[in-house]
Amino acid sequence: xxxxxTDSGLHDDAPRSFxxxxxxxxxHKVIAVQYGGTAIVVGLVxxxxxxxxxxxxxFPGVFAFIDxxxxxxxxTMHGMIMVIYLLTALFLGGFGNYLIPLMCGARDMVFPYMxxxxxxxxxxxxxxxxxxxxxxGGPTGAGWTLYPPQAILAxxxxxxxxxxxMLVSLLIFIVATTMGGLNYVTTVLQARCRGMTLMRMPxxxxxxxxxxxxxxxxxxxxxxxxxxxxxxxxxxTSFFMPAVLSMGQATGYKGGSPLLFQHLFxxxxxxxxxxxxxxxxxxxxxxxxxxxxxxxxGYRQMVWAIVVIGGLSFIVWAHHMFxxxxxxxxxxxxxxxxxxxxxxxxxxxxxxxxxxxxxDIHLTVPMLFTLAFLLTFLSGGLTGLFLGxxxxxxxxxxxxxxxxxxxxxxxxxxxxxxxxxITHWFPKITGRMLDERLGRFHFWVxxxxxxxxxxxxxxxxxxxMPRRYYNYxxxxxxxxxxxxxxxxxxxxxxxxxxxQLLFVFNLVWSALRGRKADPNPWRAxxxxxxxxxxxxxxxxxxxxxxxxxxxxxxxxxxxxTRDYIAQDAPAGDGGQEPQHG
Amino acid sequence: MASAVLAVDGVVxxxxxxxxxxxxxxxxxxxxxxxxxxxxxxxAAVDATKxxxxxxxxxxxxxxxxxxxxMEWAAxxxxxxxxxxxxxxxxxxxxxxxxxxxxxxxxxxxxxVGLAAHPAASFFYVFTALHGxxxxxxxxxxxxxxxxxxAWRVALCARYWHFLLVLWLGLYAxxxxxxxxxARFICGTAAP
Numbered sequence: 001x002x003x004x005x006t007d008s009g010l011h012d013d014a015p016r017s018f019x020x021x022x023x024x025x026x027x028h029k030v031i032a033v034q035y036g037g038t039a040i041v042v043g044l045v046x047x048x049x050x051x052x053x054x055x056x057x058x059f060p061g062v063f064a065f066i067d068x069x070x071x072x073x074x075x076t077m078h079g080m081i082m083v084i085y086l087l088t089a090l091f092l093g094g095f096g097n098y099l100i101p102l103m104c105g106a107r108d109m110v111f112p113y114m115x116x117x118x119x120x121x122x123x124x125x126x127x128x129x130x131x132x133x134x135x136x137g138g139p140t141g142a143g144w145t146l147y148p149p150q151a152i153l154a155x156x157x158x159x160x161x162x163x164x165x166m167l168v169s170l171l172i173f174i175v176a177t178t179m180g181g182l183n184y185v186t187t188v189l190q191a192r193c194r195g196m197t198l199m200r201m202p203x204x205x206x207x208x209x210x211x212x213x214x215x216x217x218x219x220x221x222x223x224x225x226x227x228x229x230x231x232x233x234x235x236x237t238s239f240f241m242p243a244v245l246s247m248g249q250a251t252g253y254k255g256g257s258p259l260l261f262q263h264l265f266x267x268x269x270x271x272x273x274x275x276x277x278x279x280x281x282x283x284x285x286x287x288x289x290x291x292x293x294x295x296x297x298g299y300r301q302m303v304w305a306i307v308v309i310g311g312l313s314f315i316v317w318a319h320h321m322f323x324x325x326x327x328x329x330x331x332x333x334x335x336x337x338x339x340x341x342x343x344x345x346x347x348x349x350x351x352x353x354x355x356x357x358x359x360d361i362h363l364t365v366p367m368l369f370t371l372a373f374l375l376t377f378l379s380g381g382l383t384g385l386f387l388g389x390x391x392x393x394x395x396x397x398x399x400x401x402x403x404x405x406x407x408x409x410x411x412x413x414x415x416x417x418x419x420x421x422i423t424h425w426f427p428k429i430t431g432r433m434l435d436e437r438l439g440r441f442h443f444w445v446x447x448x449x450x451x452x453x454x455x456x457x458x459x460x461x462x463x464x465m466p467r468r469y470y471n472y473x474x475x476x477x478x479x480x481x482x483x484x485x486x487x488x489x490x491x492x493x494x495x496x497x498x499x500q501l502l503f504v505f506n507l508v509w510s511a512l513r514g515r516k517a518d519p520n521p522w523r524a525x526x527x528x529x530x531x532x533x534x535x536x537x538x539x540x541x542x543x544x545x546x547x548x549x550x551x552x553x554x555x556x557x558x559x560x561t562r563d564y565i566a567q568d569a570p571a572g573d574g575g576q577e578p579q580h581g
Numbered sequence: 582m583a584s585a586v587l588a589v590d591g592v593v594x595x596x597x598x599x600x601x602x603x604x605x606x607x608x609x610x611x612x613x614x615x616x617x618x619x620x621x622x623x624x625a626a627v628d629a630t631k632x633x634x635x636x637x638x639x640x641x642x643x644x645x646x647x648x649x650x651x652m653e654w655a656a657x658x659x660x661x662x663x664x665x666x667x668x669x670x671x672x673x674x675x676x677x678x679x680x681x682x683x684x685x686x687x688x689x690x691x692x693x694v695g696l697a698a699h700p701a702a703s704f705f706y707v708f709t710a711l712h713g714x715x716x717x718x719x720x721x722x723x724x725x726x727x728x729x730x731x732a733w734r735v736a737l738c739a740r741y742w743h744f745l746l747v748l749w750l751g752l753y754a755x756x757x758x759x760x761x762x763x764a765r766f767i768c769g770t771a772a773p
Contacts, residue, residue, distance in 0.1 A: 110597035178608055185604050190597045216604065220612035224619060227707065236697040239623060255628030255700065260619055267615070 015538065026112035027538050028097045031119050033429065035093030036422075038119075039086050040504065042126050046081035049074040051497045058490025060471045068470040069157040072141030075468075076158075077129075079144025080166070083272065084173060085126055087414055091279040092177065092215060093122060095421060096184045096208045098429065102528035103205050105193025105546045105568075107539045109183040118183070121176035125169045132158065132165035140166045143468070145265060148240040148258050152233040154247050167230045174219045174226075184212040193527075195548035199303065200567070200577060202526045202552040203296065206303050207282020210310040211275045217314070218271035225264035232256065262324055266317035273410050274313040278306055280417040281348055284370050286552070287420055288352055290524045291367035292359030293563055295553035297351045299577065305344035305351075312341045322393045331390045338388035342381070349378060360556065360563075364522070365439040369420030372447040373413050380409025383458065398468070401461025404454045412450045419446065419503065426510065427517030428528060431535050435514060438506040442499055449496035456485050525564045525575075526552035551577035595733045602737050606744045609715060613748055616711070617755050620704045624764035631760050632701035635688040638753060641681030645716075648674035649739075649746040656739040659732035668735060671742070672723050679716060682709050701756070708752045716745055 015021040025031060053074045056066040066074075097115070101108055109115045132139040141157030142150060150156050152163055188201070188209045201209075228239035232253070240261040241253035289296045296302060318326060318334040326334075352374055361367065383405040387393045396402060419442070426434045465472065465482055472478050472486065520529040532542040546568040554565035554575030565575035623629065651671035658664040686709070689695075689702070696706045719741050726734035765771070 110594070111601065178605075182601050182604050182608075186597050186601045190600050191593065216608045217611045220608065221615050223612060224615045227711075228619065231696070231703065231707070237703040238628075238697070238700065239619070239703060255626045257623060257626060260622050263622075264615065264619060 024116060026108070026116045028101050028109045028112070028115060029429070029536060031115055032094050032096075032098035034119050035089055035097060035122065036095075038123055038126060039090040039094060040507075042081055042130075043086035043090075044500070044504070045130070046078050046086060047497050047500060049078040049081070051494055053078065054490040054493045056470070057472065058487045060473050069138070069141060071470045072143070073139050073157050073162070076141050076144055076146075076166075077133075077139050080170075081129070082411065083144065083276070084170070085129065087276045087410075087418075088177070088215070088272070089122060090418060091276060091414070092184065092208065092212060093119065093180055095204070095279060095283065096180070096212065098425065099204055099528065100184055100187050100208060101191070102428075102531065102536065102540060103202050103526055103552075104188060104191060105196050105527050105541070105548060106187055106191035107541060107545070110187045110191050111183050114179050115183050118176050118179035121172060121179065125172035125176060128165055128172060129169040132162045132169075135161035135165060137161055145262075145269070146229070147265075148229060148232065148256075148261050149242065149244055149253070152229065152241070153244070153251070164230065164233060167226045167233070170222060170226050171230075174223045177215055177219055181212045181216045184208065185216065193545045193548060196527070196567075199300065200548060200551045202282070203285035203299070203302055203306070204279070204282040206306050207278040207280070207285075210306050211278040214271045214278070214310050214313060215275045218268045218275065221264045221268035225261050225268070229261065259321075259324060262321050263317070266320045267314070269320060270317040271310075271313045274309060276410055276414050278310060280373070280414040281306060281309075283417050283421045284352065284373055285348075285355075286526065287366050287370045287417075287424055288355050288359075289553050289555060290424070290522050290526075291364050291370065292356050292361045293555045294355055294359040295551075295555055297354040297357075298347075299551065299553060301347055302351055305347045308344045309341060312337060312344070316341060319388055319393070322390050323397045335388055335390050339385065342385060342388075345381060349374065349381075364423075365434070365436060365443060366420040366424040366522075368440070368443045368447075369416045369423065372443070373416040373420070376408055376416060376447075376450070377413040379455075380405060380407075380413055384409060396461060398466050399461035400457045400465045400467050403467050404457035404461060407450075407454050407457075412454065416447070419443070422507070424522065425528075426507075427521050427534070428531075429535055430511045430514070431517055432510055432514035433517045433521065434510045435506050438502060442503045442506065445496060445499040446503075449492055449499070452492045453489050453496065456489060460485060523562075523564050525554050525566050527567045530566055530568050549573075550575050553577070595731075598733065598737060602741055606741070609744070609748070612711075613708075613752065616704075616708065617752070620708075620755060621759055621764050621767055623700045623704070624759055624761050625768040625770050626700065626761075629700050629761040629764065632694070632699070632705055632756060633692075634705075634753075634757055635685040635692075637681050637685035637688055641678050641685060642749065642753065644674050644678035644681055645742075645746050645749055648672075648678060649742045652735070652739040652742040656732070656736040659735060664735070665727075665730075668723070668727060668738075671738070672720065672727070675716060675720060675723070675742070679713060682713055685709070705756055708756065712745070712749055712752060715748070719745060 015025060015027065021027075022030060025034070052066060053071060055063050056071050097109070100106070137158050137160045139158045140146070140151065140162035142159075142163060146163070146166065152159055188205060192201070228237070231237040232239050232241045236252060238253045238256035240258055241251070241256040242258065243254040244251055285296050285302055316334060316338045318330060319338045322331060322334075383401070387396060387402065387405055423434050423439055426432070460482055463479075463482060464477055472483065517534065519531075519534040527546060527548065530546060531540055548567045549569065549571040550565065550567055552567055554560075554567075556563050557565055557575040560574060565573050648671050651667050651674055655664055655667035655671055658667055686706070689705070694702050696703055719738070722734075722741065723738050726738050
């Protein structure tokens with residue numbers, strides 16, 4: 001289990017050139033930054049696409065270059081980029097890579113070479129995806145769910161090349177995720193330092209670890225559907241394609257099942273929500289604890305809640321398919337399982353709030369983002385209870401209510417955690433603090449702005465405004481007030497989008513010119529702040545690996561000389577985890 | 582103090598590799614389980630027919646059984662002079678498996694059963710191709726084990742080869758035994 005502390009076995013394999021240090025790097029910290037940087041760049045593309053969509057919705061017909069085809073291409077690429085290439089890559093490839101070895105007390109991932117390959121294969125998947133903007137017909141506009149038969153038939157934008165590049169890119173991404181995932185899981189299981197039992201690991205690691213297990217088991221479903229759809233498109237098989245006419249012509253397809261694709265897609269798609277959410281849950285738990293100077297409430301419950309949510313996430317997928325139709329008993333089952341998953345999730349929310357209760361709350365920028373996450377996740381989660389019920393879902397499923405729900409719960413909420421987490425660990429990564437004034441400005445605009453964008457969408461949805469339409473003009477059931485609201489949402493979205501560039505500017509400026517950071521500026525107890533150097537050097541821990549004597553939540557311990565006790569402080573300093581808590 | 586040291590010692594690397602192989606076996610199992618599930622669901626459709634599997638598959642199965650057994654013997658014989666020869670033989674038997682699978686493909690193509698002929702044929706090619714890729718990946722690890730010669734690498738090869746064999750037997754059984762009627766029974770759909 002624990003890594004051997006082998007002073008005798010030390011060997012110097014430090015990178016010696018710029019290329020091996022920063023390009024073909026096998027250092028988990030550099031790979032984390034590579035993953036994070038690429039994800040942020042591709043995320044900015046996704047952001048621009050969303051603003052282009054909003055221009056069309058808010059001011060239909062004003063921007064002539066946004067025709068119906070392009071609109072659907074923007075929708076599709078925005079969705080896929082944000083869910084897969086930004087959030088999944090950033091949480092697992094970025095935070096997973098950076099935090100797991102440092103928080104577990106390891107020198108690196110256990111398979112550094114494969115870790116390096118993982119990033120470069122991920123980058124290849126991004127390049128292939130971006131290439132689809134430049135092929136004849138442009139990227140696919142099939143919607144991010146890529147449902148057949150329309151995804152590969154004439155009439156859907158990008159049905160010739162765009163869809164092929166999308167599927168190939170996804171397959172490459174899955175290979176990258178698998179290589180990374182093998183590393184994260186094995187490192188957690190095999191390379192923890194002495195004393196770092198599983199039940200002493202910070203919840204960030206638990207969240208990322210469980211999400212990685214989910215990814216390793218769920219991405220194969222996307223792989224299966226991707227391979228089969230690619231063959232349907234390129235070699236004329238009929239896995240998913242029924243006998244259909246396309247543009248008045250027989251297609252040659254016969255007997256395939258579009259519903260089979262939907263089952264496979266959502267068997268991946270729902271755990272994907274938790275692949276993004278569980279790392280966010282873990283990180284938020286740590287940020288709350290550090291910035292409220294209090295042990296996380298109910299650590300063991302929090303761990304088990306993460307694991308139970310991970311398990312349940314595999315038996316709720318068909319709630320995305322209530323409208324597709326299914327045996328009523330299945331609908332009943334999936335509605336019940338969906339509502340049950342709210343129980344461990346609610347436990348987590350209660351425990352976060354109870355951690356704040358009578359805490360010494362510091363309204364630092366990471367804490368602001370954390371509190372904003374709690375509110376956003378709560379409102380996004382509560383609308384999930386509506387949509388989990390078949391009879392409520394069916395009328396709402398095709399409306400903006402769903403757009404509001406999933407953007408709150410798995411778009412905005414995890415991104416707030418990303419911002420908080422980057423601000424929290426930036427001093428460890430770069431040795432400098434992120435500029436606080438810019439950080440606060442970015443926080444308030446993002447938090448209030450996203451509420452102004454998404455909260456009204458609930459009303460639009462309940463009013464019956466359908467999603468997926470290119471142009472909302474000329475429908476009697478959509479009143480003028482809805483158009484005004486759409487205009488308002490678009491203006492706010494443009495402003496919030498522009499302010500995200502300020503965050504990127506802050507990252508670059510602070511990394512070069514920011515205030516020098518102390519080794520442990522937040523006075524955090526977890527192990528990553530105990531490295532001998534800031535930023536940590538190759539191998540992380542100098543000559544001797546750390547030894548851990550307590551959990552990561554020893555804050556405000558009565559009788560202690562300081563308000564936190566580091567995980568690697570001598571055992572006699574106290575602050576051990578409760579034994580039956 | 583040397584600023585850059587990486588002390589992942591041999592014991593840890595060996596344990597990590599062992600865990601890594603188990604995790605990978607889990608991922609590959611998920612992948613093929615989902616494929617077989619999709620196969621059963623697709624075989625319940627009206628256009629599904631059972632595929633007449635080519636006889637070469639018996640030969641390929643025998644080769645993979647031999648590969649698996651030889652890898653196990655090589656792992657158990659570590660330290661003895663025959664170990665390297667057994668490892669060689671295991672690799673050769675596995676390459677013969679790939680050859681026999683390609684021969685089976687040729688036999689099907691000669692019988693005018695192409696990839697898009699019918700659902701069972703489509704799944705046959707996809708199953709054998711993806712299983713073959715996993716075998717080729719194993720052969721890359723095998724070539725490393727041949728050169729490095731560490732006992733734990735050979736043991737991991739043996740473990741992975743047993744998995745490849747069980748996986749192939751499962752796929753073979755699914756292709757041979759899941760008739761459209763059985764698939765419809767499993768899916769609860771009525772016969773057309």
